[in-house]
Amino acid sequence: MIRYSLKMRSSAASKHVSGSEKIVEASDAPRSIADLAERGMTHPRGPVDFLSIKVERLQDEEIRYLDALPVSTIQTKTSREGRDAMRTFLRNLGIASPDKVLRELDAASGMRGAVLLDADTLEHLEPDHARGVRATCMDRERECDEPPCKSKNHFVEALVLATKVAHAPHIIGELCISDDPDYVTGYAASTAGYQRITCVKEKGSENGGRIFLYRGDHEGVPETIDYLERQAVIVRGVTPLNADAPLPDKWKYLRETLDAMRSQGLYRTLRRMDSAQSSEVLCDGRKRIMLASNHYLDFSSDERVRRAAVQATETFGTGSGGSRLTTGNGVWHERLEKALADFKASESTLLFNTGYEANLGAISALMDRSCVIFSDALNHASIIDGCRLSGARIVVYRHNDMEDLAHALRRTPFKRGLLVSDAVFSMDGDILDLPSFVRLAEKYGLLSMVDEAHSTGVIGKHGHGIVEHFNGQARPDILMGTLSKSLGAEGGFICGRELLINYLRNKSRPFIFSTSMPPATAASSLKALELLQTEPERVRTLRDNVRFFCERLTDAGLPTHSETAIVPIAVGDEKRSLRVADELWRRGIVLSAIRYPTVRRGEARLRAALMSSHTKAQLAFAAKTIADVLKEF
Ligand code: WAQ
Ligand code: MG
Secondary structure: OEEEEEEEEEEEEEEEEEEEEEEEHHHHHHHHHHHHHHHHHHHOOOOOOEEEEEEEOOOHOEEEEOOOOOOOOOHHHHHHHHHHHHHHHHOOOOOOOOOHHHHHHHHHOOOOEEEEOOOOOOOOOOOOOOOOOOOEEEOOOOOOOOOOOOOOOOOHHHHHHHHHHHHHOEEEEEEEEOOOOEEEEEEEEOOOOOEEOOOOOOOOOOEEEEEEOOOOHHHHHHHHHHHHHOOHHHHHEEOOOOOOOOOOOHHHHHHHHHHHHHHHOOOOOOOOOOOOOEEEEEEEEEEEOEEEEEEEEEEOOHHHHHHHHHHHHHOOOOOOOOOOOOOOOOHHHHHHHHHHHOOOEEEEEEEEOOHHHHHHHHHHHHHOOOOOEEEEEHHHHHHHHHHHHOOEEEEEEEEOOHHHHHHHHHOOOOOOEEEEOOEEEOOOOOOOHHHHHHHHHHHHHHHHEEEOOOOOOOOOOOOHHHHOOOOOOOOOOOOEEEOOOOOOOOEEEEEOHHHHHHHHHHHHHHHHHHHHHHHHHHHHHHHHHHHHHHHHHHHHHHHHHHHHHHHHHOOOOOOOOOOOOOOEEEEEEEEHHHHHHHHHHHOEOOEEEEEEOOOOOOOOEEEEOOOOOOOHHHHHHHHHHHHHHHHOO
16 A cells, blocks of 8 residues: 655744644545645634645555554643643653653743653753654554544544654653643653643643653664654554543443354353252253253252251351351351361361352462462363462463473472362363372472362262372372362362461451351251261262263264263364254253353363263263264254
8 A cells, every 4th residue: 555644834934833744545645735735824823934745655564553542531620730640640650850840841832843851860852952853754543434634633643643652762751731722631641541631731821842751871862763753653543532422332342242252152141940950950941951060969959968058047047247257157167167177188178158269269368479370271260360369470281281280390480389270170071190290299399289179079989089089199288179069059168287277267368358158058068078978879879870971972973981070072163062052951951061261262062060860861861862962963
């Protein structure tokens, strides 16, 4: 595309009257030149006696594209308030004497360009004081159907100029007051943004000026001036402000985001269950096989577990009335913590209200900005969010790849750190290589943490989880678990040494600032934990069900294997996964389509989650139906 840079300047009695910059396409050039000429000659300050328009062809590769600075507005009613806003801006740039800079701005009145001021020594760096330094050769990117030259829009032109100037080498900020007597809005800009200041001078005053603040060695001045005066810049995303326009629609972003999600098959809706969560559920007026629940041992619907919840409610009421550290510590919380510690063969346990909070609360309390966290690529979102909240550097290693982890450990220096992984990966159903994981953590002096959400009650001979699964060969420092999966309630916990638990009790914000779980939840979890130990056959039946289900799927042409309760069935495309899940729903099977961001894009899957209470007949029917539907859709 052929583009021209246009520069107009007019004067009267050797005094500057008007100037303007455009970058236009060749086809628009003649019209734009005419518009600029008109603008230069019909200035409210009266007739001009000199007008020049310089037209230069630009090569495409010379043009630098910049995004417009973000715009904010500071409402000031008087020039005094406006100047206060400018002072604050200057102080934020680390300028020692803002008042002196403002005096320089007043003194700049009558210059054609800007003062180039050393921000620290306040030396003038512009070679010709009367002319000043001029930012030229810039424009905004226009919509294709938009006419190139309209009447002067102070804001648009200033934002273009400020965006170019903010990106100049050695420039740290800019101040501007218009010399237009009617225009009292000025601005302060830096790469952090463009702050409109609604009143910076008295109405009627012709005094205006600009200061570009320079920081650094003066050897760099020619580079700065060269960029300002010669570098062609097109600024993207500049839209005129319209004072009469209604306020921008504050809901627009939300609507557009959801529309985009819908079009990508990523929009989520809720499905309502009308019965207890068991291997069969009532929903949408019909009984369906539940193949998506995390209640692997089906304790939620167990009569004895329910009764424990009812009894706790009858004696202790529905709520706990406060955080554990205030009034919310009850006998059920303490009993459950003791039982969980015993079950996990740990010194101590701390309860959280959800598994999400347990991960978030533990990791963010244990780690800080000075730390490094090594995290499996497929870790659960709650681990990822805990890592992010901690502020630590996060090093993600390839999923369950202990060689990649070892490599990451060798090349990453750290003072203090954490190695964290799911025990059973929630969307893939595979099991962490715990012995290698713990060995590496020990070797490098890292804390090790394992999330047992999907392993408790599922793996290990008696369902104790990953440590039992590996026959006690290895034990991480921190075991996190949930009450919401095989224990059929809701909540999370952290097990480990006394020191760890004391620390979290004092430091973990979700623990400190949440009302503790209701008595019913703790009591039912405790009952389920007891039953898990007195009726270990549930764990065996679950394993048996998984083997049976995988065999049926394999027989039907979908080779599957899982050592846990989670059986992923690959689909790939997000929209197809939804169609398949919908069809299964129509055929009486509840199975979730798991999509981005839960799993990677293009790796959508059906995630079958089995229960100990599924019958062989239910599983055989489900396996056949899944295979049929996948063939048809
Ligand atoms: N490069 C450097 N300095 C310039 C340039 C330029 N291209 N053009 C003008 N100046 C200097 C000159 O000293 C002027 O006296 C002073 O800046 C002010 O110029 O968000 O209209 O063209 O609504 O009067 C601010 C808009 C409008 C605020 C600023 O400046 C908003 C304006 P003016
Ligand atoms: Mg002007």
